[in-house]
């Protein structure tokens with residue numbers, strides 16, 4: 176059994192329902208990006224979560240996005256297994272749903288879906304009365320924002336810099 | 346000026362240190378022996394190690410985290426959290442409603458804590474005495490032990506001007522006529538940089554990492570880092586040994602194991618982890634007390650934007666607190682809360698605030714005008730504040746912590762107090778960190794909005810850096826796992842010396858309470874063990890001596 180199918184089955188009713196995924200959806204292959212999992216998903220979410228923080232100009236924006244994608248990977252890699260598994264389940268579910276919509280052509284391809292639509296999706300999870308949706312929102316939010324602001328490259332926005340102490344590595 | 350790194354120098358001078366990531370075992374599990382084995386090297390483990398070593402006892406200290414020192418402390422959250430914190434600082438309660446900070450490296454939480462040093466409040470001690478049959482821990486009886494540790498760890502009142510984040514807490518209290526105190530800190534030659542939470546880069550913080558642990562090692566103790574105690578072998582009323590398992594560079598378990606044997610065993614893995622080890626080992630617990638009544642000082646936050654620069658990242662993170670509301674309704678009355686401020690660094694603030702996109706970016710753009718007050722709620726005294734409960738969960742554990750009605754009442758009162766204080770100090774806008782309220786522009790507006798706001802798990806940001814309880818002390822065995830000296834009620838050669846023995850939370854930052862009580866308890870234990878102590882030269886070498894299959898319970 177492949178991993179994604181296994182996770183979907185293992186998650187059972189509540190999680191899948193709360194995330195808006197029908198249990199009877201066919202399994203579809205989502206592009207996996209080789210060793211860089213979930214990069215597509217995050218590059219969709221990032222402009223939404225980081226609107227106003229990411230640079231507007233194309234070149235620095237791309238640099239910041241790529242830097243943050245790397246930082247997200249680094250953040251995930253240091254999580255303890257149990258948390259990483261939980262997060263992977265969430266990401267897999269999201270990718271599955273995105274993949275489904277993308278491939279069935281029911282909607283505008285998701286890769287082109289407007290940031291406003293993604294934002295209202297996140298906003299509805301944030302406002303929801305269901306703990307599982309709140310957790311999904313908070314998990315993605317914390318991961319992306321923490322990863323972005325963990326990079327010294329992004330501190331100029333804050334006018335924050337660590338002090339230069341003589342004899343101490345910077 | 347080059348910074349002296351006492352760890353680096355000590356290792357070079359021949360300290361006995363075994364790193365689980367590098368340890369090469371043999372086919373048969375080997376064993377190490379000492380008079381005392383101590384599991385965990387935080388506030389409790391560090392103090393116990395120094396006192397027992399100085400009494401002439403041989404000691405092995407075990408730490409599941411890595412040995413890191415000032416040369417590794419680069420003042421960046423992205424390095425510090427994964428290296429020095431449990432679960433990369435992303436630990437949460439089972440429902441994800443409370444984020445928990447706890448240290449995990451040699452020195453435990455003291456390596457990353459914020460240096461606030463407060464003696465156990467008299468009300469707390471009195472409550473323990475009357476409700477939990479704790480004896481010998483009155484303020485008077487503890488005084489010499491607090492004095493001893495205050496002098497050992499250079500604890501003294503912060504003599505410099507508070508940074509502006511703390512300064513606004515003081516100003517608000519002054520304006521309103523509220524109680525406040527200048528904090529005592531365990532620092533020596535502090536550079537006032539504000540990076541205590543990422544490991545002190547200049548070794549000014551008198552954490553266990555640079556005080557008691559080096560002292561113990563220099564006196565011949567052995568340190569095992571990246572080794573996790575996984576199983577206590579016991580039979581009837583005796584512990585026979587503790588299994589420790591090596592961990593690799595990423596702290597994943599390696600197959601290598603060692604059996605540690607001693608005359609006496611001390612558990613000092615901190616709240617949550619000490620009870621987890623005891624539960625996992627199936628220790629006698631007839632009253633089902635282990636892991637229950639785990640306390641957090643659950644904390645809510647209030648942001649404020651000032652016109653002037655606050656620069657809350659710079660300078661001693663905590664130098665002022667207010668006890669105006671801690672004991673107002675008596676120990677067992679409405680939950681009180683202590684007002685303090687946190688250090689303000691990018692990841693901490695980005696994650697412990699609300700929303701995303703433009704609104705969040707705007708908040709972050711005000712980073713240096715941002716002032717933050719926190720209210721630490723005193724849990725565990727009120728009948729409806731029973732704390733959380735730790736339970737085993739497959740290979741790991743989980744902590745369920747129900748946020749009950751009295752907590753939310755305290756949180757609402759705290760949001761109001763914090764807003765009132767911040768406006769009194771001159772804040773332009775105040776932002777309670779809870780969904781749905783937004784920026785408030787005056788105390789008038791805030792008062793009404795806060796009275797009306799909805800508070801709920803996952804909507805209100807709640808955090809903790811003070812994990813306590815789960816293995817309570819006292820003389821009444823229906824309520825306590827260990828006696829008032831930390832000695833197990835069931836196993837004659839086992840003690841617990843860390844924050845897990847507190848029967849309630851403290852209503853004050855915990856480190857000095859742990860230092861003082863453990864100094865007392867470890868001194869008593871040394872008195873019991875030292876007279877028959879073996880000469881120090883039999884202390885184990887870094888290379889473990891094979892002595893066959895370890896003895897196990899019959």
Ligand SMILES: Cc1cc2nc3c(=O)[nH]c(=O)nc-3n(C[C@H](O)[C@H](O)[C@H](O)COP(=O)(O)OP(=O)(O)OC[C@H]3O[C@@H](n4cnc5c(N)ncnc54)[C@H](O)[C@@H]3O)c2cc1C
Nearest residue numbers: 385387389409453454459460461574614615844854855856
């Ligand atoms: C960010 C932060 C700021 C804080 N600020 C303050 C402050 O300003 N003032 C204050 O008074 N308190 C503060 N605290 C809290 C204080 O540091 C702790 O309450 C105190 O250190 C707890 O001591 P302890 O001995 O119970 O456990 P810890 O100091 O947490 O040490 C326990 C150690 O045991 C290890 N361990 C656990 N289980 C095992 C095992 N099975 N095998 C091997 N090793 C194990 C852990 O990895 C850890 O290193 C802060 C804490 C944090 C995290």
